[in-house]
Amino acid sequence: MTATDIGDRVAGRAAARRxxxxxxxxxxxxxxxxxxxxxxxGSVLFVLLPFGLVVWYSLQEWNVLxxxxxxxxxxxxxxxxxxxxxxxxxxxxxxFSAGLVVLNLALALTLAILLNQKLxxxxxxxxxxFSPVLVSLVAWTIVWQFLLQGEGGVNGLLAVAGVDGPNWLxxxxxxxxxxxxxxxxxxxxxxxxxxxxxxxGVPRQLYEAAHLDGAGAWTRFRRVTVPLxxxxxxxxxxxxVVGSLQVFAQIAVLTQGGPGMSTTVLVYYLYQQAFQFRHxxxxxxxxxLLFLIVAVLTLVQWRMxxxxxxxxx
Amino acid sequence: MSRRVKLALYGALCALCVPFVFPTxxxxxxxxxxxxxxxxxxxSLLPGRWDFASYGRVFELQPFAQQYWNSxxxxxxxxxxxxxxxxxxxxxxxxxxxxxxxxxFVVVLVGLxxxxxxxxxxxxxxxxxxxxxxxHWPLILVPILGAPSVxxxxxxxxxxxxxxxxxxxxxxxxxxxxxxTFARVALPLSRPxxxxxxxxxxxxxxxxxxxxxxxxxxxxxxxxxxxxxxxxDAYGGPMWNVQLAAASMTALxxxxxFVLAQRQFIEGLAHTxxxx
Numbered sequence: 261m262t263a264t265d266i267g268d269r270v271a272g273r274a275a276a277r278r279x280x281x282x283x284x285x286x287x288x289x290x291x292x293x294x295x296x297x298x299x300x301x302g303s304v305l306f307v308l309l310p311f312g313l314v315v316w317y318s319l320q321e322w323n324v325l326x327x328x329x330x331x332x333x334x335x336x337x338x339x340x341x342x343x344x345x346x347x348x349x350x351x352x353x354x355x356f357s358a359g360l361v362v363l364n365l366a367l368a369l370t371l372a373i374l375l376n377q378k379l380x381x382x383x384x385x386x387x388x389x390f391s392p393v394l395v396s397l398v399a400w401t402i403v404w405q406f407l408l409q410g411e412g413g414v415n416g417l418l419a420v421a422g423v424d425g426p427n428w429l430x431x432x433x434x435x436x437x438x439x440x441x442x443x444x445x446x447x448x449x450x451x452x453x454x455x456x457x458x459x460x461g462v463p464r465q466l467y468e469a470a471h472l473d474g475a476g477a478w479t480r481f482r483r484v485t486v487p488l489x490x491x492x493x494x495x496x497x498x499x500x501v502v503g504s505l506q507v508f509a510q511i512a513v514l515t516q517g518g519p520g521m522s523t524t525v526l527v528y529y530l531y532q533q534a535f536q537f538r539h540x541x542x543x544x545x546x547x548x549l550l551f552l553i554v555a556v557l558t559l560v561q562w563r564m565x566x567x568x569x570x571x572x573x
Numbered sequence: 574m575s576r577r578v579k580l581a582l583y584g585a586l587c588a589l590c591v592p593f594v595f596p597t598x599x600x601x602x603x604x605x606x607x608x609x610x611x612x613x614x615x616x617s618l619l620p621g622r623w624d625f626a627s628y629g630r631v632f633e634l635q636p637f638a639q640q641y642w643n644s645x646x647x648x649x650x651x652x653x654x655x656x657x658x659x660x661x662x663x664x665x666x667x668x669x670x671x672x673x674x675x676x677x678f679v680v681v682l683v684g685l686x687x688x689x690x691x692x693x694x695x696x697x698x699x700x701x702x703x704x705x706x707x708x709h710w711p712l713i714l715v716p717i718l719g720a721p722s723v724x725x726x727x728x729x730x731x732x733x734x735x736x737x738x739x740x741x742x743x744x745x746x747x748x749x750x751x752x753x754t755f756a757r758v759a760l761p762l763s764r765p766x767x768x769x770x771x772x773x774x775x776x777x778x779x780x781x782x783x784x785x786x787x788x789x790x791x792x793x794x795x796x797x798x799x800x801x802x803x804x805x806d807a808y809g810g811p812m813w814n815v816q817l818a819a820a821s822m823t824a825l826x827x828x829x830x831f832v833l834a835q836r837q838f839i840e841g842l843a844h845t846x847x848x849x
Binding site for chain 2: 285287288289291292293295296298299300301302303304305306307308309310311313314317371374375377378379381385386387388389390391392393394395396397398399400402403404405406407411413441445449453502505506508509512513527530531534535540543544547548550551554555558
């Protein structure tokens, strides 16, 4: 053994005794930061920064066509409150979202219950009910635009039943209803699949026990099924409410917000003001309003979950 | 279950599925009907005469092949990109301990409350300033990194939290590093959740409409949803047969892929952390 060998060993032992900087927790933390960094950078650049900007823009009088950009404080918000269209826009938005959410969740749950029966061919029907989810949104909308005409397929079907159908997309009441129904049929399959998975997770013994205790079908649904699938109801309801406030393409293709203002929901109005009339400042103000509605509805649902969402353990 | 109940159930299912199936069926069959037959009333279920002329017109009136490619490659890049970003962030938030973790997660989660429609005006302005309007960059970057990917990250995080940790611990004891554990052990196990993320993301990108009409102005850059609405005659009336042919070409490939792979599709969707 030479002197240098011994020297190397002593140095090595000293290094081992000194705690290395890159301990396992530190290395883990570094990997953690690296893994979240793309999402985090994206959130800052494409969510938080634009959100800050939208609030800032909402305080400006900014008309791209006229070339104005001027700080006006709360004037856009005063304009919002005084906007004669606002009543109609908020009414359409509320009716549209409420109709969409109620119809979507009720139909999704009904279909899931039907498909959860012990019946041959349920997989086949599940495929059929799910298929519109995969049809390109605008293609789906264009087909319905044709079917909903005065002389379209829907009225052809109704005529067989002896009913004289209206021109669906041209009537103030029927236009909103039509867009809701077209959108529900398009997307209800997603919620249906989530409900179906939840229903299949309910233990059979619970139904049997309830049955032995003399609970009828409705009581079993109300007291066993609903509590056990309530986490899924909460989740689908939050996603559907937020989704209903983002519906744009269907309205742009089917009705362009009409007739009158009857289908001008907030997103569509925002698009018109910002990108058709080029009022970026006022468009930003409407964006802030849209954010407030989304945030309040989401947080209220999240808060209310303690009252009715059931947690095992 | 008695025969009568069974019959009633089948009857209900058949009646309910008419509005789900008929539009697609009618779209495809009408696209091969001569224009006069499309308007027959009541509508016919099968084409009497076959006429493929409208399929040719689709490509004459618009750079449709180019537009098809645009939609396809954008959706593919966005899907793969989102899967990568969401899997990495979801894993780190679920499994790795690092200082500031909770605060950073909240920063990301805020994206769920700020849908991209809310920020469309400043995003347009940002991309306009960067000279990137009428390019595909906004349609790629914002979905992968911005608000739309937050839900994907959330799904992945929920999945990794529910995943039993023993395999990963065993891998670590065997000397695999943190990143290796993620890439070689956890990631392969997360296939169902990744599948769900892939479907959601692909459909979201494939259906995107507001963003393309805001950002894009040259027909050769258009994506399919935007292109479909451009088949109008000189008076702005829709050219139905051409529109239906284009719509069929847009819808059919996705439907076929779905029917072939539907088990993975639906079961993947059902078994994500979305179950709550």
